[in-house]
Amino acid sequence: MSNFRIKASLFLNYFVFAILLNSVGTVILQVQANFDIAKADASILEAFKDLSIATASFFVASYVVRIGYKRTMLIGLALVTLACLAMPSLPSFLSTKLLFATVGVGFAMIKVTVYSTIALVTKDEKEHLSFMSFLESFFMVGIMTGYFLFGAFVDNENPKSTEWFRVYYLLAGLALLAFLLLLTTPLDESPVKKSQVAASLAGDFVDMFRLLLLPLVLVFIVSAFFYVLIEQSVMSWLPTFNKDVIKLSTSLSVQMASILSASFALGRFLGGILLRRFNWLVVLAGCLAGAAALVFITVPMTRGLSTAPISSLADVPFVAYAFPLIGLFLAPVYPAINSIILSNLPKHQHSSMAGLIVLFSALGGTTGSIITGHIFGAYGGQTAFYFSLVPMTILAVTLFVFRRLQVRSGKPAGIEMKGGH
Numbered sequence: 001m002s003n004f005r006i007k008a009s010l011f012l013n014y015f016v017f018a019i020l021l022n023s024v025g026t027v028i029l030q031v032q033a034n035f036d037i038a039k040a041d042a043s044i045l046e047a048f049k050d051l052s053i054a055t056a057s058f059f060v061a062s063y064v065v066r067i068g069y070k071r072t073m074l075i076g077l078a079l080v081t082l083a084c085l086a087m088p089s090l091p092s093f094l095s096t097k098l099l100f101a102t103v104g105v106g107f108a109m110i111k112v113t114v115y116s117t118i119a120l121v122t123k124d125e126k127e128h129l130s131f132m133s134f135l136e137s138f139f140m141v142g143i144m145t146g147y148f149l150f151g152a153f154v155d156n157e158n159p160k161s162t163e164w165f166r167v168y169y170l171l172a173g174l175a176l177l178a179f180l181l182l183l184t185t186p187l188d189e190s191p192v193k194k195s196q197v198a199a200s201l202a203g204d205f206v207d208m209f210r211l212l213l214l215p216l217v218l219v220f221i222v223s224a225f226f227y228v229l230i231e232q233s234v235m236s237w238l239p240t241f242n243k244d245v246i247k248l249s250t251s252l253s254v255q256m257a258s259i260l261s262a263s264f265a266l267g268r269f270l271g272g273i274l275l276r277r278f279n280w281l282v283v284l285a286g287c288l289a290g291a292a293a294l295v296f297i298t299v300p301m302t303r304g305l306s307t308a309p310i311s312s313l314a315d316v317p318f319v320a321y322a323f324p325l326i327g328l329f330l331a332p333v334y335p336a337i338n339s340i341i342l343s344n345l346p347k348h349q350h351s352s353m354a355g356l357i358v359l360f361s362a363l364g365g366t367t368g369s370i371i372t373g374h375i376f377g378a379y380g381g382q383t384a385f386y387f388s389l390v391p392m393t394i395l396a397v398t399l400f401v402f403r404r405l406q407v408r409s410g411k412p413a414g415i416e417m418k419g420g421h
Contacts, residue, residue: 003121005185007131010114010121011138012178013073017110018142019149019171020080020103022261024049024369025236026150026254027096029243033159033250035093039240043373046236048097050366052104053111054359060112061208061355069113069120070187076109077179084172091162099168108358115342115354120188128343133272136335140265140327143235147258154251156311208352216405217353220341221360223402226395227333228361229368230291230388234326235260236369237376237384245302245381246320249311256320263327271332280340281403284333288396291329292389298323299382323385333395337402 028042064072083102087095114135122128149170155161211217238260242253267287274283301319310316338357345353368391376384 005181006117006121006187009178009182009185010117011135012181013077013110014114014135014139015142015145016077016080016171016175016178017103017107018139019146019174020084021049021107022143022235023146023150024100025239025257026147026154027100028236028373029239029250029253030154030164031093031096032240034091034162037093039377040374043236043370045096045100046232046369046373047366049100049104050232050362050369052101053108053362054366056105056108057112057355057358057362060108061352061358064109064112064116064351064355069117069189070182072109072113073182074179076106076113077175077182079109080106081172081175081179084168084175087168088165091165104362108362111358112351112354115338115357116351117187119342119350128339130272132335132339132342133268133275137265137268137272140261140268140331143261144258144265147254147261151251151255151258154254156249156251159250208355211349211352211356216402217341217356219398219402219405220337221356223337223395223398224334224357225360225364225367226391226398227330227337228364229371230391230395231330231334231368232365233368233372233388233391234330234385237372237381238324240376241381241385242320246305246317247307247310248316248320249309252311252313252316256316257324259321260324260327263325264331267328267331268335270328271336275332275336280336281399284336284399285396287329287332288392288399291326292392294323294326294329295385295389299385302382333399337399340406 024045028039028045031037031045032039032042060072067075079102083099083106087099118128118131118135122131149167150164153164153167155163212221235257238257239253242248242256243250246253248256271283271287298319301317301322305317305319341357342350342353372384372387375387
């Protein structure tokens with residue numbers, strides 16, 4: 001029963017942060033109208049989120065075992081609860097920057113500890129992969145929920161209305177619920193603490209960066225960086241793309257973007273099934289090829305659309321439904337490579353590896369969003385989304401190198417042990 005409760009707590013923690021983190025695309029769209037912010041300037045919100053994640057994960061990964069997994073998660077949830085409660089009283093562009101900085105710090109605490117805790121609540125590598133896939137799928141359900149929540153608070157008639165800030169009262173309540181569930185749920189952290197008794201703080205930092213000397217880890221980090229660069233460039237700018245290119249109303253632009261997160265959730269669920277049956281490289285390479293093909297097919301369909309604003313679901317063009325299906329193809333990549341690298345390390349190194357994952361994922365996310373924002377502002381939405389083909393190509397190459405290094409190591413990781421390929 002205790003494992004059920006802690007697993008439920010991990011799911012709820014991830015759900016809360018999924019809504020907050022990935023609201024950045026909606027907020028980027030809103031602040032442009034609310035505060036007369038240019039696209040390139042609005043893209044800085046991604047940096048406030050991701051750079052705070054990167055900075056915090058650097059320290060959290062080394063201190064988390066000493067602080068404790070449960071205590072670290074509680075601190076992260078308390079921070080975002082307070083930040084959400086403050087938002088409706090101080091509606092401004094500066095407030096949104098501070099909110100995303102706080103959410104970033106909280107998420108670094110949550111993600112490092114959640115990834116580390118998985119090994120404590122799963123029995124073997126098969127269960128580890130399964131739980132990781134479902135957890136990442138549920139993260140996408142949170143993102144989808146967030147689009148509808150924010151869409152419900154957007155005022156189409158008054159673009160400069162700040163009433164949408166009131167959604168943060170609801171999110172504060174959800175974060176508080178997650179805090180209380182975790183507070184009342186026991187978590188046995190003794191296996192990790194025993195392995196760290198003799199370690200020093202300096203040694204913890206050295207151990208984290210010593211992992212980067214392993215070629216397999218280094219190539220994994222490059223793969224994670226470019227994957228998140230792709231994911232966030234699409235996810236953060238899809239609401240703006242829907243509004244400026246496809247000409248949907250503001251609320252419809254936000255709500256239609258939920259298709260992307262729904263396709264990510266379904267893609268990770270289906271990917272988990274495929275990865276148990278087939279070689280992971282074949283599955284992931286096929287997924288990237290499918291994503292690239294969808295970009296080539298759908299982006300040209302956005303040219304020559306009606307310039308009249310679309311406010312009815314019945315009038316939404318086919319491409320608004322088709323392009324977000326890119327999530328089906330991109331979705332399996334991230335949890336798969338994370339599970340491979342984590343399941344090959346001892347439990348006491350999971351927090352260090354999770355810190356590196358969070359650090360370089362955050363750097364990839366902010367890089368992708370800022371580059372896309374600048375291209376969008378200078379050359380238009382079609383060119384900005386064509387840009388995603390470049391990191392897709394780089395990612396495909398790094399996955400082949402990752403697989404080759406994995407074979408050379410003589411210790412197939414995670415998915416390989418389970419699939420028999």
